[in-house]
Amino acid sequence: MSERSARNKYVKIRTTSDERDVWQALADEEGVSLADLIRKRLNDSALKSPKSKSVQRVVLEADPKVIRELSRIGSNMNQIARAVNAAGLQPEDVITVLGFLSDVAADLTVIREEVLTQAQAHDLSSQGVDFVSR
Known part of the structure; x- marks a missing residue:
C-alpha cells in the first residue's frame, strides 16, 4: 500500500x-x-519538542519541629478567622484582629525568607533550580 x-x-x-x-x-x-x-x-x-524552560520540583527535607509549628500557626489562623466571622465584631475589634494577623503574616514572611536562604545554601543552581521570593 x-x-x-x-x-x-x-x-x-x-x-x-x-x-x-x-x-x-x-x-x-x-x-x-x-x-x-x-x-x-x-x-x-x-x-x-519546542525548547521551553522546564520546571524542576525540588523537595528539601525540613525539620519536623518547624513543620509542626507552621501547621499550628495555620490552624490558629483558621480558628481566628472562623471566630471573627462568627462573632460579628465591632469595627475597632476588627482593626485589632487585623493588626494581630498582620503581625503573624510578617513573622511567616521572615520564616519563609529563612527557609529560602537555607535552601539556596544547598546551591542547586547547577541543576537548573532557581529559588525565588514572592
Missing part, C-alpha cells in the same frame, strides 16, 4: 485568508502541496 493511499484521516482547521495565502506561498516556494508543507512542518523534529 502506498504512503498516499494509507492517509485516510482529515484534520480540519480554520485560518484567515492571509494565513492561508502565506502558507500557500511557502508551499509554492518549496514546490509541494499545502498539505505536504503542513505535514512536513509538523513532522519536523524541531517542532515536535
Whole structure:
C-alpha cells in the first residue's frame, strides 16, 4: 500500500485568508502541496519538542519541629478567622484582629525568607533550580 493511499484521516482547521495565502506561498516556494508543507512542518523534529524552560520540583527535607509549628500557626489562623466571622465584631475589634494577623503574616514572611536562604545554601543552581521570593 502506498504512503498516499494509507492517509485516510482529515484534520480540519480554520485560518484567515492571509494565513492561508502565506502558507500557500511557502508551499509554492518549496514546490509541494499545502498539505505536504503542513505535514512536513509538523513532522519536523524541531517542532515536535519546542525548547521551553522546564520546571524542576525540588523537595528539601525540613525539620519536623518547624513543620509542626507552621501547621499550628495555620490552624490558629483558621480558628481566628472562623471566630471573627462568627462573632460579628465591632469595627475597632476588627482593626485589632487585623493588626494581630498582620503581625503573624510578617513573622511567616521572615520564616519563609529563612527557609529560602537555607535552601539556596544547598546551591542547586547547577541543576537548573532557581529559588525565588514572592
